[in-house]
Amino acid sequence: MYRAVIFACCSFLAVSLMAQNANDYVATAPGGEYFSDQNVRVQFFCSLQKDVVEAQRDSIAALYGWYLDIGGKSPLSCLRSAEVPLPIAFNWLERSRRFGFNDAEILNQPLEDAPVAVTAWVPPGFESLLEPQVTRADVFFGGRRIGSYMLIYTPDRVEFQNPELIVERLPDLLEPARVMQSLSGALDPNSVFACGLRGTMGCGELQPTPTVAAVIFDESRFRVDVFVSPEQLAVRSAGVQKFLPPSSAQWSMMQSLYLAMSGDVSDPAAVYSLAGTNTIAWRENRLVTDLNYSDDDLDIDEFALQRDYEGLSYRAGYFNTDSSLLSFGYGGSMRGISMGTSIDTRTDLRQSAGNEITVFLSSRSRVAIYKDGRLVSAQNYDAGNQIIDTTALPGGSYDIDIEITDASGRSTVETRFYVKSSRLPPKDESEWYFELGEATEAIADEVLRQPDGDWITRGGYSTRLSDTIGIGGGLAAHKDETMAEFDLFNIGRYHELQTSIAYSDNDAYGVNLNSNFSVDRWSMAANLRYVDNAHYDNDINPDLTRSLLGNSLTQGSLSLQRSTDFGYFSLQARYNDRFAQEELKTYTFRYTAPAYDFFGSDLYGRVELSKENDDWLALFTVTLRIDDGNFSYRVEPGYRQDYIADTDDYEDEPSLELNADWQDGDRFISDLRLNANAFARPDISGVSLGYDHSFRYGRIRSEVEHIDRNGQKTDSFNLNASTSFIVTDENVAVGGQQQSQSAVVINLDGQLEGVWFDVLVDKRPVAYAIAGTATVVTLRPFETYEIELRARGNGFADVQGDVRSVTLYPGNVVDLSWDVAMVDVVFGQVSLPNGEPVANAVVGGIPGFSVTDEYGLFQAEMKQGTSELTFQTREYSCTVAVPEYRGRAGVASLGSLQCE
Secondary structure, three states, X not given: OEEEEEEEOOOHHHHHHOHHHHHHHEEEOOOOOOOOOOOEEEEEEEOOOHHHHHHOHHHHHHHHOOOEEEOOOEEEOOOOOOEOOHHXXXXXXXXXXXXXXXXXXXXXXXXXXXXXXXXXXXXXOOHHHHOOEEEEEEEEEOOEEEEEEEEEEOOOOEEEOOHHHHHHHOOOEOOHHHHHHHOOOOEOOOHHHOOOOOOOOOOOOOOOOOOOEEEEEEOOOOEEEEEEOHHHEOOOOOXXXXXXXXXXXXXXXXXXXXXXEEEEOOOOOOEEEEEEEEEEEEOOEEEEEEEEEEOOEEEEEEEEEXXXXXXXXXXXXXXXXXXXXXXXXXXXXXXXEEEEEOOOOEOOOOOOEEOOOEEEEOOOEEEEEEEOOEEEEEEEEOOEEEEOOOOOOOOEEEEEEEEEEOOOOOEEEEEEEEEEEOOOOOOOOOEEEEEEEEEEEOOOOOOEOEEEEEEEEEEEEEEEOOOOEEEEEEEEEEOOEEEEEEEEEEEOOOEEEEEEEEEEOOOOEEEEEEEEEEEOOEEEEEEEEEEEOHHHHOOOOOOOOOOOOOOOEEEEEEEXXXXXXXXXXXXXXXXXXXXXXXXXXXEEEEEEOOOEEEOOEEEEEEEEEEEEOOEEEEEEEEEEEEEEOOEEEEEEEEEEEEEEOOOOEEEEEEEEEEEEEEEOOOOOOOEEEEEEEEEEEOOEEEEEEEEEEEEOOEEEEEEEEEEEEOOEEEEEEEEEEEEEEEEOOOOEEEOOOOOOXXXXXXXXXXXXXXXXXXXXXXXXXXXXXXXXXXXXXXXOOOEEEEEEEEEEEOOEEEEEOOOEEEEEOOOOEXXXXXXXXXXXXXXXXXXXXOOOEOOOOEEEOOOOXXXXXXXXXXXXXXXXXXXXXXXXXXXXXXXXXXXXXXXXXXXXXXXXXXXX
């Protein structure tokens, strides 16, 4: 029988929470009371069932943080003495009984009457486990790693070799000397509070709070957590930096390129657009040139000097107007100056939003988005109500044209108003901006937009009245018109509301409303934009060549969704009536059944009923989704009925769609995805192939589709490609898997075979790098990133250099370099000339950490070409010449070594 003694100190409240289980575990001393606020001693008497514990070895290691393995057959596990809250003791006791400690019990006894705790025990022949061990451990304070330091430990004591180095890294100490004294010498390891391989209730917290300082030593993870009394720490601010730090870059040039093409294979006159943003940057300053080439026409949409720093933004040149604080007013481009606040450089808040664009598709269709007459993106979507991808659209508020081409080749174009902006201002700072300049317009055969002589002034202001309410307003004026706007923003627990009202001296007015409501499983959204501008529509005032409110329009949507255990229900109504365009009314009901487990696959159904003006569509589909490793398959039979009002025809047709998707996983260094889709209906069938490849030099997405409609065949394609061209003091590079406005260039110095590196950005892999080449990693600007490398491949590699922190502004490119080398995992046995093993010695001359055991055996990662190793014990230091060795798969034996 093995014994471990645990102290506990808890309040009456903590104990009472466990009262329902107390009688199951607690034996009360005669005349004593269990519910007491006095300090008590909790004692375990554990009998070990070897076969049960052997089967639960991993669980015991995770629970207690350590176990002793005797001959590989009889693992022992005991709790050391400590003071813990009684609920933690109950938790340990309950788990102990699961592991075979059937005789475990808790004795309630006053602390001053408790016997002295027993010391750790090991069987004869294993006494070396109780001797002092030397190791390097990671030291944490407040959950943050402050370094790695040498220490000496036994089962009952731990001692820092250089405690002064640790105290230097502890922040806000009022009495460093006193903390230094408290962390010097032999310390109680408090190992029962360690979380081990898997956390338990209350782990990682020291009870009671130390008078000055104390530690928790987790031997299983070589981790030490330092705790300092609150009385020894100065009061500090929240520590949230308000503004983004200064840029990490010097000068750089970054050219982002994006190609979009769409058309028929047989028609050489495909629609295409080559867009690019050239940014020449120096720290927080930049010269931005926005280029577009389409239909043999080159346009420069933006050519401006810009600066963003500590909450302020400045622009001068040709640029698009700021729509972040005004819902109405001139939203085009101008030649002039602009300045105002910007939340982009605020690090304590992030808010941005773009409204969803939903379209109704009667069949599988190609949806293309145009801004200012240029193709922005194109993608195929299935029939029904679809939310289209608007990630490629820039910030601001403007009209976009949505071109829908169905399977029969019929095209329709709908104009929508789109906005992407931040609305509710920060609580501690109002937002404002001011712009002055001449309006510009695109003119054929002119590269740069030309001013039209109409000077425009715009300004806006927004402030927060409370945590949930903000107000704002603004003015806009040109030679023929002046407009004023008032805004109200309100965000509550269950709703978001944005309202804007505008009026101009030309008797035009507008209302804009965006709202979202959510209660339990119900959600509702209502959006409305209304403009009444009859003078401009009907040319009542011939001198009015430009209106700040634009043409009259009514655009609105109302949606209601409900998620239940029986499926997902949604109702939606949309209305769009614009000057000189056809009125559109759309109503939709959709029900999606919950997924059913069908032999390991997902099976679910969907019902949709839609009405657009006088046309009707009823759709029923059943979907079977199968996942098989890197492959996924979708089988979707369906039935649809259409009513077309223009021809007074009904169409009833079954349908079948098959889809196969393959992703490479870790097969290739790059990311490759292939897709095949086929569909068939009585009068039309088609097949499409998709290709999506992200690699070091950019990203390519393409799709080809073949349609056969009653013998009339058409072939169409979509192509989207992107990359970046970068120039810095140290590099000229091409690449980047994603489009963005800033980047880092990874340089790996060294020769490696069969090894590459994941580039981790904030612990997340975003790209890969190869030694001897420059790798471009594009990243979002106005952020601070932590960047590190992780080796992959068929060998072992060492990276010289820790985590790098970089702060990026638009156009910034930062060069980052690491020295890399191949390493072998070597093992051997080292002894002194007299044959005595070099025991418990720290191995030097290697990039990592390793220590010999009591027999002089060691294992370490060693750089190829290393000539000697050193071994340091508490008594002496010696050196070993590395012999020639032959490795296999990166692993080699050095044999028996003699340390001189």
